[in-house]
Amino acid sequence: MTADREKLVGLDTAPGAEAAQADHLLSGAQGYLLGLVLSALLTALAFFFTGSDWLWGPSIPVALSVLAVAQIGVHLAFFLHLTTAPDSVNNSLALAFGTLIVALVIGGTLWIMYHMNLNMPPMQEVAPPAVKAKASGQGATGVIEAASPTPVAAKVGGVVRSLDCPVGAQVRQGQLCATIDAPSLTQAVAQGESALRAAQARVTQDQAALTVARAERRPAARRRIGALQDALGRDEPSVAAAQQELDAAKARLEDAKILAPTDGVVLARNIGPGQSVAANAQPPAFLFAPGAAVEFKASLPGSLAALKAGDRVVFTVEALRGETFEGEILSVSPAQGGEGGQAVVRAKNPGAMLKPGMKAKIRAPAE
Amino acid sequence: MTATATVTLPRAPGLQAGAEAPGHGEGGPASTLVIVAYGFWIFLISDIVMFSAFFAAHAVLQMATDGGPGPRDLFDLRRVAIETACLLLSSFTCGLSALGSEARRMTWTQAALLVTGLLGLAFLFLEMREFASMVAAGAGPQRSAFLSSFFALVGCHGVHVSVGLLWLGTMMAQLFVKGFRADIRRRLLCFNMFWHMLDIVWVAIFTLVYLVGVAR
Numbered sequence: 001m002t003a004d005r006e007k008l009v010g011l012d013t014a015p016g017a018e019a020a021q022a023d024h025l026l027s028g029a030q031g032y033l034l035g036l037v038l039s040a041l042l043t044a045l046a047f048f049f050t051g052s053d054w055l056w057g058p059s060i061p062v063a064l065s066v067l068a069v070a071q072i073g074v075h076l077a078f079f080l081h082l083t084t085a086p087d088s089v090n091n092s093l094a095l096a097f098g099t100l101i102v103a104l105v106i107g108g109t110l111w112i113m114y115h116m117n118l119n120m121p122p123m124q125e126v127a128p129p130a131v132k133a134k135a136s137g138q139g140a141t142g143v144i145e146a147a148s149p150t151p152v153a154a155k156v157g158g159v160v161r162s163l164d165c166p167v168g169a170q171v172r173q174g175q176l177c178a179t180i181d182a183p184s185l186t187q188a189v190a191q192g193e194s195a196l197r198a199a200q201a202r203v204t205q206d207q208a209a210l211t212v213a214r215a216e217r218r219p220a221a222r223r224r225i226g227a228l229q230d231a232l233g234r235d236e237p238s239v240a241a242a243q244q245e246l247d248a249a250k251a252r253l254e255d256a257k258i259l260a261p262t263d264g265v266v267l268a269r270n271i272g273p274g275q276s277v278a279a280n281a282q283p284p285a286f287l288f289a290p291g292a293a294v295e296f297k298a299s300l301p302g303s304l305a306a307l308k309a310g311d312r313v314v315f316t317v318e319a320l321r322g323e324t325f326e327g328e329i330l331s332v333s334p335a336q337g338g339e340g341g342q343a344v345v346r347a348k349n350p351g352a353m354l355k356p357g358m359k360a361k362i363r364a365p366a367e
Numbered sequence: 368m369t370a371t372a373t374v375t376l377p378r379a380p381g382l383q384a385g386a387e388a389p390g391h392g393e394g395g396p397a398s399t400l401v402i403v404a405y406g407f408w409i410f411l412i413s414d415i416v417m418f419s420a421f422f423a424a425h426a427v428l429q430m431a432t433d434g435g436p437g438p439r440d441l442f443d444l445r446r447v448a449i450e451t452a453c454l455l456l457s458s459f460t461c462g463l464s465a466l467g468s469e470a471r472r473m474t475w476t477q478a479a480l481l482v483t484g485l486l487g488l489a490f491l492f493l494e495m496r497e498f499a500s501m502v503a504a505g506a507g508p509q510r511s512a513f514l515s516s517f518f519a520l521v522g523c524h525g526v527h528v529s530v531g532l533l534w535l536g537t538m539m540a541q542l543f544v545k546g547f548r549a550d551i552r553r554r555l556l557c558f559n560m561f562w563h564m565l566d567i568v569w570v571a572i573f574t575l576v577y578l579v580g581v582a583r
Contacts, residue, residue, distance in 0.1 A: 012397055012405075014400050014403075014404035014405065014501055014556065015400075015404050015405060015407075015408040016408070016465075016556055016557075016560040016563070017400070017404065017556060018465060018466065018469045021528045024473065025467065025472070025488060027471070028466040029462075029463060029466060031460075032459055032462040032463060032466070035459070035462075035468060036455065036456070036458075036459040039455050039458075040452075040455060043448075043451055043452075043455065043487055043570075043573075044572075046574060047578065048580055049579045049582075050582045051444070052443065057582075060396050060579075060582040061579045061582060061583065064575075064578050064579055064582065065574065065575070067574065068571055068574035068575070071570050072567050072570055075458070075566060075570070076567075079458055079459075079462055079566070080560065080563050094405075094408055094409055095408075095412060097412070098412035098413070098415055098416060101416045102415060102416060102419040103421070105416065105419045105420055105423050106419050106423045106426065108423075109423035109424075109426070110426055112422070113427045119454070126428055128404060132369055143434060143435075144450055150498075154369065162546050173478050175396065188509060205401065208569045211430045212468060227381055238575050242445040265490050313446070319505055347394055354505075356504075356505070357435055357436055357504060357506060357510070358505045365497070
């Protein structure tokens, strides 16, 4: 009825009101469905262009804007039923006025800010030195990052016997990641064992001869006892020395094991099972990313300029007020113009409180 | 114009019967529906003008990351795609509810409104999770001018969606209690326009903030 009346006398249409014969749900739903399909298509195109190289890179924002305007048009036509018919003139005029204001606000802002940026002198010329250092990322505060990877190389040459810790695996500190079959190490152990046995045999012999000599009562035997005691005095320390050497050789067997240096994740593995490797070969056998540690780079305050690699410092973090943290200086690069040098600080991060992107500042040396 | 005589029109007092030139005020005063909807239309356009200021601020500050995380580090386009789908589908079901109320079909209308509300809730939930993960990663609104403008713009839209959901629940209750009264239908029409407008603003947000931010 209302639709009939509006058709006859051309009354104004309420914005957003149904235009179609509304008694028929399905015919009305067709319009919405068409709008939905068109919008979905335009949305899918926009997401597709963002991640693709189908368009020339710098033109992608323009293409996306065109798709957005098209989709807004679809929404206005199919969801809000805005038409160009005379009964909808007031609605369209209001929208046109709104669009003008939106264009003035956004276009005007961009235009003005663009020209203000153009007319600004370059930052380096106006900024005082302290600010300049900050602008180039070398200020007293540093941004926390994940700790840099730790390389671990084989300490001895040999053939890789057992292998674990694939790339991406979570490892714990001291976890066995690979064993190397090093002939030199096992030989040293075997040699040490035979030397020890020989020395022990000599001592047993000396002691037996001494017992025999003591049982005799002749003067010649007395002289032999003296000589035998001297021999025993020489041979007994040699047993101890052989034992020591054997222990050392056994300890060196540990070098054949490659262990994870910290809790973390395996980033790279450059050895395969059965492969022969040289001692301290490049690239290193493993690369570990320390899991529970973070790093940041910041300049040392002037009062702490004497600190060097290995020293511990206390630092604070902007986002965590009232908390102090302790870290170790990994390296210090030379100072630039008066200030202290650039220090790389690594800190343990239990509970993952320190997150990448937070700003840290070195405060004092640790007690 | 003989046809005009066959229907009874609301007329302004003093207007001569059979006056010529119908439409645009001359066919009598507009119906309450048209007046209310037009007034709300003007409000929506002014709301969009307000959004345009946030858009302008974000466009200017998009590069001002202060060495912190930028769009590429922060935005998960898959989540944005799901959010977009939720809002687009809810706009569609909202339209279906308008059809239902036009045909006085209570079950149809309520069901369409309910689905609209659920999709809106899903959108809001995803947005909250995005905000929470960003703040937890140290990329909250205080981190850089870029992030301040991002949270202001997208958060403002999120507040609109939240208010829209409250309105939606109220409308479902009113419709249930009072039925398809003329005033209830006017409110439903206004709610429909509001919800479609939110989707239009979201189209601009996902394009200019998320997609252009990542493509840049």
